[in-house]
Each structure stands twice: as C-alpha cells, then as structure tokens.
Amino acid sequence: MKRMYTLIAALIIFLGVAFFTTQNASKTTSSNKEKIPTVGILQLVTHPALDQIHQGFVAGLKEYGYVPGKNIKIDFQNAQGDQSNLKTMSTKFANENVDLVAGIATPAAQALANSVSKSTPVILAGITDPAGSGLVKSDKHPGGNVTGTSGESPLQKQLELLKQIVPNAKTIGIIYTSSDHGGAYNAKKFAKLCQQAGVNYKLYTISSTNDMQQVAEQMTSQVDAVYAPQDNGVASAMKTLVNVANQAKIPVIPSADTMVKDGGLASYAISQKELGKVAGEMAAQVLRGRKTATFPVAYVTKGTYVINQKEAKLLGITLPNEIVKQAEAKGEVFK
CATH class of the missing domain: 3.40.50.2300 (Response regulator)
Known part of the structure; x- marks a missing residue:
C-alpha cells in the first residue's frame, strides 16, 4: 500500500513537472514570436521610381538577414497620392506600435514623422532635401528618430x-x-x-x-x-x-x-533601387540597435x-x- 502511494505521488510530481515545462515552453515560443520585428512601409503613390525604392528597401533588409515572412513582418501601405490616406495609414502604424517605419517620398515620411512616437525609428527612403523639409536637423547629425537615404539628383x-x-x-x-x-x-x-x-x-x-x-x-x-x-x-x-x-x-x-x-x-x-536598398540596410542596423540620432543621412551619388x-x-x-x-x-x- 505504501508502495502504491509512493507511485501515485511520483506520478503526480511527474505530471506537475510536465505541465509546468509545457507551460514554460509555450511561453518561450510565444516570446520568440513576439521578438519578430514589424516594419511599416508607407509609399506615397504607385509609379516605377517609388516602386523600385520599395523593392530595394526589402532587398536591403534581406542583406542583413531579415526575410519577410520568416523573421520579420512587413506591413506595406500605399496612399495612392491621397493625403488623407497618408494620415490614416501613418496613424495605423502608430496605434499598432510597429518597431520601425519607412517613408517612400517626402509626404509619406512627413506623415510618419508627425504620427509615430519619438521612440519609433523613421527611415527615409530616397527623400530629397531631408533637412529642408524639416525631417532631420542636419544630414550629418539627424538628432532625432529620423534618418535614411536622400535622393539628391546629379x-x-x-x-x-x-x-x-x-x-x-x-x-x-x-x-x-x-x-x-x-x-x-x-x-x-x-x-x-x-x-x-x-x-x-x-x-x-x-x-x-x-x-x-x-x-x-x-x-x-x-x-x-x-x-x-x-x-x-x-x-x-x-x-x-x-x-x-x-x-x-x-x-x-x-x-x-x-x-x-x-x-x-x-x-x-542614380539607381532608385539602390537608394531603397541602402535605406533597407540602414533600417536593419537600426533594428539591431544603432541610434537614428547619430546615424548620418546616406546619399547614393554615383549614376x-x-x-x-x-x-x-x-x-x-x-x-x-x-x-x-x-x-x-x-x-x-x-x-
């Protein structure tokens, strides 16, 4: 009888350990899923130059090992030239607390910078004159949560x-x-x-x-x-x-x-796709911990x-x- 009680106690302990191990494994799996970063991309309108910047941006992330659908989630939004869409879509990213956002074209970048929190990095993808448009303090010292690539024409x-x-x-x-x-x-x-x-x-x-x-x-x-x-x-x-x-x-x-x-x-x-690729590479570095405030705006100058x-x-x-x-x-x- 005593032996039976011992076996029952051992079984209860085993089941308890198994339960807690399963729970911890479940929490670990859930935690790992939560670690997959989400990047919001906002594009002003559809036309070939901006489409190439978008393609390049994704390619730049891949260069650093961030593969969409595998270890990074990309939420792509296209405002189709509508200012009200820019506001709605950038607010959506802000409410969802995405890890990083990227703006393709100046109005898209401005909408993002005005909507997301100052702790959310904003990456510029081929933006002309970032300082003049009020997005950064200067190209060499952006000074805030915004940096990226500038599409200065030769x-x-x-x-x-x-x-x-x-x-x-x-x-x-x-x-x-x-x-x-x-x-x-x-x-x-x-x-x-x-x-x-x-x-x-x-x-x-x-x-x-x-x-x-x-x-x-x-x-x-x-x-x-x-x-x-x-x-x-x-x-x-x-x-x-x-x-x-x-x-x-x-x-x-x-x-x-x-x-x-x-x-x-x-x-x-200059290659629009290369502009996007450099921006994607910068985004990857920011996701890994590099600070936007001291990350100079990059230029692609060779055409x-x-x-x-x-x-x-x-x-x-x-x-x-x-x-x-x-x-x-x-x-x-x-x-």
Whole structure:
C-alpha cells in the first residue's frame, strides 16, 4: 500500500513537472514570436521610381538577414497620392506600435514623422532635401528618430547631358509639382545651374497630375527641350508629358532611370533601387540597435547613363556615341 502511494505521488510530481515545462515552453515560443520585428512601409503613390525604392528597401533588409515572412513582418501601405490616406495609414502604424517605419517620398515620411512616437525609428527612403523639409536637423547629425537615404539628383551631370544632346536649344522648360517639396527643390536648383551656365529656362508648375496635359501643351510651344526633375507628380504623369512633347518633337530629359523607360530621351541617373536598398540596410542596423540620432543621412551619388533609343529614333535625334557606349557598358538602354 505504501508502495502504491509512493507511485501515485511520483506520478503526480511527474505530471506537475510536465505541465509546468509545457507551460514554460509555450511561453518561450510565444516570446520568440513576439521578438519578430514589424516594419511599416508607407509609399506615397504607385509609379516605377517609388516602386523600385520599395523593392530595394526589402532587398536591403534581406542583406542583413531579415526575410519577410520568416523573421520579420512587413506591413506595406500605399496612399495612392491621397493625403488623407497618408494620415490614416501613418496613424495605423502608430496605434499598432510597429518597431520601425519607412517613408517612400517626402509626404509619406512627413506623415510618419508627425504620427509615430519619438521612440519609433523613421527611415527615409530616397527623400530629397531631408533637412529642408524639416525631417532631420542636419544630414550629418539627424538628432532625432529620423534618418535614411536622400535622393539628391546629379543635376550638373544632367544639365551637361542635355546640352550635349540638344546643343542648339535656346530655352529649356523645367516642370515640377508646386506641392512637392522635393520636386520644387530639384527644379529650382536645376534652374540656378542653368542661370550659372548662361542657359535660358522657363519654370512651369502643375498642382496635380490632372494639370499635366494643359501645362505640357503650353510649355512645349515655348521651349526647345524639357527637363523633368525627380518629382512624384511629374513621374506619375510622365507618359502624358512625353505624348505631348513627342507631338511637338521636343525631347524630354528626365532625372530618373524609370522616367527614361516611360519615354524620356536620356539621363544620367542614380539607381532608385539602390537608394531603397541602402535605406533597407540602414533600417536593419537600426533594428539591431544603432541610434537614428547619430546615424548620418546616406546619399547614393554615383549614376549611370540611361538612354531610350526608340525615343531618339522617333524624335530624329542622334545620341552622342560616347553616351551610347557608356549606357551599353554600365548603364541601361531601352529599345
């Protein structure tokens, strides 16, 4: 009888230990799941340049071992150009207490910075003039919870290319979106370079993509070439701009490789995907503990020549042989 009591007691102890072990294992598993970071990505609108930045960002995270669906969760939101969507989506990230957020395009980054807590890192993905748009104190010393990559265009190189391709152009039209900080910054900086080089120019603005047809028709009747800066509104309406310009036999020299693909004649451009990749790598470092306040804004400065041979043929323009060779060797050629 005593032996039976002993066996029963041993069984009770065994079951108790098993129960608590299972409970602890369950808690450990639950804890491990909680450790998987969540990253919120907010993109202003769909167009090829921003889409490439998004792809690059995910690739940058993977470079540091963060694989979506495996050890990191990515919540991607696209505002489709709607300001109210930006507010709603950034507030959603704030309420969900995500571990890090990334803004693709200046308005998206600003919405995030204004919505999430100061303890939530905000990564800029290809933002023009971060300090001027109030996102960081300075590029070298961001000073808060915001840092990332800046999409500064190689404007001097682009002006030199335009002069090479259209040497007889008397007036260059520069078009940008009045509400796009980055677009206005790039357009006015390009205009200043034109002024310094003794090149005549005229500035044209659109308030939204709906204005492009009318403004482009006016512009192409007054200029000999068009410069399209890195501007979300212009990039979104690039095909409309090109259609109008083609009818007037006016070449469009854009700032981004994706805009050449959409009908621009040629560009010396930095890779939008590389901008996103560097931002993704920065995000990974921040997730591992690096402080945004002392993490300098990064720039991708080296570009490549990108040409559209189909467009050149349509306009009857012979691209400089040197540019063609460099595009074929290191850049990109659209046919």
